Amino acid sequence: RKEVEQDPGPFNVPEGATVAFNCTYSNSASQSFFWYRQDCRKEPKLLMSVYSSGNEDGRFTAQLNRASQYISLLIRDSKLSDSATYLCVVNYGGATNKLIFGTGTLLAVQP
Amino acid sequence: EAQVTQNPRYLITVTGKKLTVTCSQNMNHEYMSWYRQDPGLGLRQIYYSMNVEVTDKGDVPEGYKVSRKEKRNFPLILESPSPNQTSLYFCASRKGGPEWTVNTEAFFGQGTRLTVV
Numbered sequence: 001r002k003e004v005e006q007d008p009g010p011f012n013v014p015e016g017a018t019v020a021f022n023c024t025y026s027n028s029a030s031q032s033f034f035w036y037r038q039d040c041r042k043e044p045k046l047l048m049s050v051y052s053s054g055n056e057d058g059r060f061t062a063q064l065n066r067a068s069q070y071i072s073l074l075i076r077d078s079k080l081s082d083s084a085t086y087l088c089v090v091n092y093g094g095a096t097n098k099l100i101f102g103t104g105t106l107l108a109v110q111p
Numbered sequence: 112e113a114q115v116t117q118n119p120r121y122l123i124t125v126t127g128k129k130l131t132v133t134c135s136q137n138m139n140h141e142y143m144s145w146y147r148q149d150p151g152l153g154l155r156q157i158y159y160s161m162n163v164e165v166t167d168k169g170d171v172p173e174g175y176k177v178s179r180k181e182k183r184n185f186p187l188i189l190e191s192p193s194p195n196q197t198s199l200y201f202c203a204s205r206k207g208g209p210e211w212t213v214n215t216e217a218f219f220g221q222g223t224r225l226t227v228v
Contacts (some may be wrong), residue, residue, distance in 0.1 A: 004153075043201060044154070087153070096159070096167070097142065097207070099217060103153035110196035 001026055006088050006102035014110050017078050021105045023071040029095035031062055035073050038079030038085045038104065049087070050078075078109045113138045117220035121174050124192055124227055132187045132223050134202030140218075141207030143185040144169065145200040147175065150220075154201065160185055161207055192227040199224050 006023045009046055013019045033050035050062040050071055061074040086093035115136045123131055127202035156169030160179040176188040202220040
């Protein structure tokens with residue numbers, strides 16, 4: 001089983017749609033969680049951290065369910081510019097402070 | 112501007128010819144790491160460094176070497192490249208030590224697309 005699993009997609013949605021991505025992780029001791037965005041084989045960039053209480057940043061909402069070891073990202077009112085690969089990232093913390101990356105979910109927003 | 116700079120961005124080389132990919136960051140970060148990204152496998156950590164002269168293996172270290180003689184630089188060395196090292200490589204840095212928190216952001220270089228023939 002992969003340490004961080006994501007649906008690879010692609011998710012093809014029309015502009016204005018709401019789309020949700022899910023991610024599961026296997027290590028219950030994981031300490032922190034993130035969503036990174038990666039455009040067309042460019043470098044990943046932090047989209048948002050994911051907090052236990054859930055958090056929102058404009059059209060983006062992230063949720064964490066520690067009991068189910070599950071993270072989600074909701075994008076409302078999709079824009080063409082949201083087309084990218086979204087990487088779920090988990091930090092195991094501890095001595096190595098290691099980040100574990102999911103393989104990413106591809107989103108294509110259609111005009 | 113805060114950034115991580117990798118060079119070269121693109122490289123085609125032949126099997127067995129030693130090469131070095133450079134990585135430099137200007138944010139005074141303690142923690143630096145190298146990843147490779149392959150289709151269907153995501154980013155996998157090759158080596159990491161928690162500070163100057165402190166390096167350790169990641170998940171896929173075979174065929175690679177690193178050094179950390181200065182805080183800002185973390186070169187990746189392929190002593191004898193092979194075709195299975197054809198990949199997209201990313202260097203990343205983030206705060207470490209007493210400034211580190213579990214939500215510390217990682218900053219990535221623009222990537223190096225390496226082809227070994």
